Amino acid sequence: MNRPTASAYTDHFAREHLPPQELWPELRFDLPELQYPPRLNCVPQLFDGALAAGAGERIAIRGADVEWTYTELLERIDRIAHVLRGPMGLEAGNRVLLRGANNPMMAACILAVLKAGCIAVPTMPLLRARELGAIAGKAAVNAVLCADGLRGEMEAADLPPGAREKTLWFGCTDADAAGSLEASMAAQPSRYEAVDTAADDVCLISFTSGTTGVPKGTMHFHRDVMAICDCFPRSVLASQRSDVFIGTPPLAFTFGLGGLLLFPLRVGATAVLLEKLTPETLLQAIEKHRATVCFTAPTFYRQMAPLAGKYDLASLRKTVSAGEALPLATRESWRQATGLVMIDGIGATELLHIFISAAGEQVRPGATGKPVPGYQACILDHDGRPVGPGVIGRLAVKGPTGCRYLADERQNDYVLDGWNLTGDAYEMDADGYFYYRSRTDDMIISAGYNIAGPEVEDALLRHPAVAECGVIGKPDEERGQIVEAHVVLKPDYAASPELAAQLQEFVKGQIAPYKYPRSVRFLAALPRTETGKLQRFKLRNE
Template identity: 45%
Template structure:
């Protein structure tokens, strides 16, 4: 039990979300260890020879994965890592990352995957805030950990996976594995003990640690994946979301391992690498963000002819709104639907989506995922709004927004037990939920509320446009005006005539007041490590 370790850092009854366990599959026993369910159970039930992980030209079966997890778990235990201890895991998408996270969780610790592009100052804040006791790191990412080390207050041990010949004086990942026993019983953790901590990107202030229990982690698979994707052990999940991204952790760790399926990992994947993985690993469920799917289409127009993509049955998209244009273009080329989904680091995975076997309307995100409830509320009064009225999304289900040691933020994101992710939605008469914008992406111009992503989706339809971001730019008369930052396709050129074309296209498609009064052509758009457009940076630039 972790109570004594985490006491004082978790939300209390006054500001914690209400967890709703409506599905029978999320009624877990009080004693629950996520690794016993994701790995050990498959070995017990005779699936030990199934491939758990594909990476480059080699495979790791469930039995082999169990052995490596056990060895690393024993090694960490020998170093003094115990129940409730937070351990930072810093890797690109490699098998060692999965082994390390599962080993921490199996001995009752809390895995804290770290984005690989974080600098020393960012690592210093996160590690000290989480009071992490150890860091397991890929040798090529060790430098920023070392730069932060003089200011780290709680780290006792650093374990380095030596893959690139980087000199160091810390524990060797491989030597620890070699010296440790391959026998390990899962810790008798409670279902509500912490298993995973993921830090938000911090684009609007200090990063916040989103905390998730053993029950929360499994529930994402037993709600969204089970009902919307219907995986089997024959599926191979692949894609390029980073494992420390909640979306990537679910797609490439929790979902395949929950169902005895396989995960295909590609380190630092480019579009060609993803197509190669589909071809060689037989990927059936391809996970990415809209930018990733657009890059596959634009950089590899002959992709379906160059690679064997016949194994594909479904695509998953999150992180940014998926436009109907991208949906239709990818379906036309690859013959599969892309399921758009809204999820957050705090909610752990997707809670609004279509299901793979129902009629998909690409202009809407979809329905509440089975096990979740959603409603639209007035941002000012908190009152429920009628269908068709835009407002703030409120959601509850088997996961909810809970922060580590941030009581002031905890109050902001909960309303009578409902979690408030900060998105503006409309619920249509047919029950589908249509995304409008993040609450801070709403542009208010001359009293009109204009969702930036709605304008982006229309501009993206133009044949000259590769990518676009829309934000509000200060204006003395209107308060704000709509401004579009446009990245053109290689065969298009910036001109005043093209600006007028784009403006008229928006005027002819949406209410005329939504058209971009300013258009700036850019070579690229600022993005987070997970691929999301940093609209905050563009807004700050304008201000």
């Protein structure tokens, strides 16, 4: 299944920018449910189960003030697909940048792009114009679908030629306003025949910051979307039609895209998509919607545990933690508060979703779990050789999904001898359980967000007071890590709490606010090697 089949695309950008096939990881399809046909569009496949069972009138998606049945969601998807291939003039294989918070319309837009034979490039709501421009440029996007409430940064972003003219806004206060997606949808037919894509046509380009701050686009096929739905949720989560999924990760994160949209659709369940949740409002929403499955980061569970007794959480049967290491104390406090044993998991944007996990009686305290059926994992030493139990080394994974970076030489670093190297240091025990030990690179993981230190440094260096700086992740009990900036000031500036606060606000205006340094330390000089390289380990040791 590694050999490419005939593409349905007339725009061949995606296939032309895949890495050479000899640099791909080995892809394995060992389970019966992973045997996909050569022609496959994932969107009809996601809906087939529910519709074939006569569940078209079941609720597919609930938002803050709207709920759509499977039939209603499908109608909106089809109308948007007509807009894309009709009035917007897109061709198969074009890339569409998507920008919006977790709500039903954002979900419909993503699915419509895939059904129309285009490629979705989802972006997080908090990204700034400079970050959006970098993503749009690397993916060479042809069009934009953006929430009206997020116009500011989108309009300020530098877009490839033609994309600005093919931008539509959804969720406008005036649905008939010029450039309104809803207005365009109203004039379109309610049925759209899915484009007959190849199973290995790229349908999704998801961006991850990486350790250098330069965006990396991970390219995923239609069959990859199905594979993640047929692995973790089937084998570990044991999801079912009666489930109601809820949580916090943005749909622009593959953790959220899978857990809050793809997984529920695959089994004909219900997805609850809500914006700007806090630990308390998430608990309120679980009670209100009688949610049964929750996806969020350890930080949220940590903050929800002391509040859980105020709410009726009897409907919850599974709670999934991913995005950062799950502390034992958090898992235990959540169990004491709710009686639920947390499902921990590790995934990666490069592999699309969770590949090591455990649930129920298979949970072992302190361990992330075992490889999800369909995946294999081992620990490699620095020379790339597998090591046995009790040795800390590089986590290596292979399965039906794997890393394919968009025109990026870092493909060479992520794939070794067919294995995906996640950048995590792990240890395996004699029973095959995997234990997280640390990151093997300089990525900062704070409250479930991946933050690249060099990107924060770049933002700080734009401030007139900053001569040089070094950013690291500082251990933090609440968030796992926080961003800490070590700053050397220019001669005319003096260190002060006021200046530290000014630098924090400045960074928030340059890049996504969650990336700002929560700690700022002023130094006379940064530790460097003789060749001028920053010695981050010395900053960490301080």
